[in-house]
Amino acid sequence: MLPELAQAALVLALLLAAVQGTLPFAGASRGQGAWMAVARPAARAQLALVASAYLLLTLAFVRQDFSVRYVAENSNTLLPMVYRFTAVWGAHEGSLLLWSLMLAAWNAAVARFSRRLPETVAARVLGTIGLVSVGFLSFMLFTSNPFERLLPAPAEGRDLNPLLQDPGMIVHPPMLYIGYIGFVVPFAFAVAALLDGRIDARWLRWSRPWTNVAWGFLTLGILLGSWWAYSELGWGGWWFWDPVENASFMPWLAGAALIHSQAVTEKRGSFAGWTLLLAIAAFSLSLMGAFLVRSGVLTSVHAFAADPSRGLFVLAFLAVVVGGALTLYVLRAPSLEEGRPFAASSRETLLLVNNLLLATTCAMVLLGTLYPLLADALDLGKISVGPPYFGLMFTILMAPLVLLLPFGPLVKWQREQPSKPLAMLLPWLVLALVCGVAAYFMAPRGPLKTAAGVAGAAWVGAGTLRFVWARLRASGRLTAEMAGMALAHTGIAVFLAGALLVEAQQLQREVAMKPGEVAELGGRCFRFEGVERVTGPNYVADRGIVTVLEGCSTPSATLHPEKRAYAGGGQVMTEAGIRPGVLADLFVALGEPLGEGGWAVRLQVKPLVRWIWAGALLMALGGFVTALDRRFRRVEER
Amino acid sequence: MNAQEPHPRNRPLARALAVGVAFLALVALLLYGVLVSDRAGRDALPSPLIGRPAPEFSLPVLHEPGRLLGSEDLRGQPYLLNVWGSWCPACRDEHPVLTRFAMGKRVRVVGYNWKDEHADALRWLERYGNPYWAVVVDYDGRKAIDWGIYGAPETFLVDADGIVRWKHVGPLDEGVITSELEPLLDHMGVPR
Secondary structure: OHHHHHHHHHHHHHHHHHHHOOHHHHHHHHOOHHHHOOHHHHHHHHHHHHHHHHHHHHHHHHOOOOOEHHHHHHOOOOOOHHHHHHHHHOOHHHHHHHHHHHHHHHHHHHHHHOOOOOHHHHHHHHHHHHHHHHHHHHHHHHHOOOOOEOOOOOOOOOOOOHHHOOHHHHHHHHHHHHHHHHOHHHHHHHHHHHHHOOOOHHHHHHHHHHHHHHHHHHHHHHHHHHHHHHHHOOOOOOOOOOHHHHHHHHHHHHHHHHHHHHHHHHHHOOOHHHHHHHHHHHHHHHHHHHHHHHHOOOOOOOOOOOOHHHHHHHHHHHHHHHHHHHHHHHHHHHHOOOOOOOOOOOHHHHHHHHHHHHHHHHHHHHHHHHHHHHHHHOOOOOOOOOHHHHHHHHHHHHHHHHHHOOHHHHOOOOOOOOHHHHHHHHHHHHHHHHHHHHHHHHOOOOHHHHHHHHHHHHHHHHHHHHHHHHHHHHHOOOOHHHHHHHHHHHHHHHHHHHHHHHHHHOEEEEEEEOOOOEEEEOOEEEEEEEEEEEEOOOEEEEEEEEEEEEOOOEEEEEEOOEEEEEOOOOOEEEEOEEEOOOOEEEEEEEEEEEEOOEEEEEEEEEEOHHHHHHHHHHHHHHHHHHHOOHHHHOOOOO | OOOOOOOOOOHHHHHHHHHHHHHHHHHHHHHHHHHHOOOOOOOOOOOOOOOOEOOOOEEEEOOOOOOEEEHHHHOOOOEEEEEEOOOOHHHHHHHHHHHHHHHOOOOEEEEEEEOOOHHHHHHHHHHHOOOOOEEEEEOOOOOHHHHOOOOOOEEEEEOOOOEEEEEEEOOOOHHHHHHHHHHHHHHHOOOO
């Protein structure tokens, strides 16, 4: 009975979304206040309906109602309680419900916090979100219904994909989805502005914090995914340029560009058309990410089960949303006025370069991700584009960005004498170069990458601090917007150090070890004590015991790498044994048993690997802090 | 970089065209992707074993634990090697399909009981029926590495000379049997 109730709630939500997606538009163009006023209550009611459907699905998991097909396929009686809650988004149908819930939450938040906007603009923003909701809800109801019955109910379900039975997985998808779907707000704003035919700095100021928050969540989501891959996939990597990672990285890049161009448009009126196009692009890329993951077009470890009918539905939805927005853009954008003029040496120019580099990188990732498909379509054979392409291109495109980054905040709007910021930053540039050269000669391995990492991190870090200092000296305080920017830029410095140093300095050994044997790696010894059989709630595991001996004499840590066999599907999962450290992680993973108690063991020392996630965390924080700026909340006189 | 410069007249049109063409090309490419996404074996890397001799093996027989059955014993006539385990739900899904195919008696269907428990495997066959000509067991999965088996179910077709001719990853269904396996058997001259 309850699943049918949830179903009805979703149908009602779909009907409300349809109302929200039509009436307010009509009201806005005809000046009918009552029609526009429908949008807000409709948004609130949708949130209530989708949230109750979500709770009912959670309840079905908790009570193990195997008569619901989705529950039977993604849980069994052995599944621990905490994973019954997270299993809700463990596969396609439920994750789509979570996605719809996030959309409904953003929708209701916009309804709540858009009272400062002119009534027609708010009505069009909410109307656009309503149309997007129609797409998501009907996608779920017509092709991927999580409440479908399975009668007669089986006595036992299958299992939640063991890859997803990990604490990192509990929060990764929700964060990612909040970010993805959050870009609907700048998108809806862009559509409203295009319909209105003009773009006002005050409306832009309203939409900026939304973009920052969505981008911050997306950053957190990607960070958690990377951390999870590191601890769970067993080979110690943190980024693989996998199609699904790329699918989340493209909107991230577009969002990063959007954050910067919105600032220019809001403050100077320049790049208005470009900002709108980026807002459309960021959300379109989010939708395309969803499409790539759920259609089976590209293969990946992350992909949900392929189903062409779903693929066609999302593609049609994508074509309508993106095609519609782009048509509107092409028809209306030229009529938007251009902003104030600026000289070649100005902050506008630097931000333009920033945008061009980020947009090009995004296009590069898109090309690399779709290239195998293109090659297949043109019959060039099975080609996969891997880390060599992405790594090289990414470095080439990001190096100038890193070089120019510290200048951005120090250069004035409109016109600046190039000598002034250069004089401010020259000592720090020299310092960074000296650090880089020193690192080059001190590095035991990979001197070039180490030097680049150290110099880049020192340059961005010092340049950012220089800006903070200059600001504090001039006015004695930082606005939240500046603090957020400084945080995010510091995050880039930390990230650079982590990413490049772990690439250059990591040590790795694959050894066959028998109990009692010792292997040396980077001045430490790893003693393999043996493997014991342990039983978890829904798996049995071979758990290795590895003692780390600092300087090959004093024991400093004991690591427990595991190989788990889950009861439900017989899948085997590795669980690495990690001793985290600020300066270096020690990482041990079990390979295959070799007989007579011997095992293949993978030992790794990963210096500064945590800095990668610390840097990303700072970037996300930067996004959130910026959104807190009082300027965005000031009540505007109409 | 001067935003005051007047735009050439044709710019909006050129921009519209560029955006439109790029968008349509992308949609066309993705549409192609969707349409071929269920093409069988699209992403399966061809097994390096195909066209090569099947790995040598000699494994205990499930129902007669003392007896060994090996690749040499199977020579002379083609056989289908089906990898399964009692722990594998997808194997249960393909079981009726496999049973129907085995009843046709076109080729011998040899079960490859992988990473299983002896008693569980016997009970599973009693419960769901035993379509196999014989079942060999590989409890620790050591031999499966030679076959490149990385999941169950997987199915191999080996011809009379011991050459691997075909491989299917995942559960068999009627479509795979009628569109891939049967034509291949016709081609190999195996009588219906």
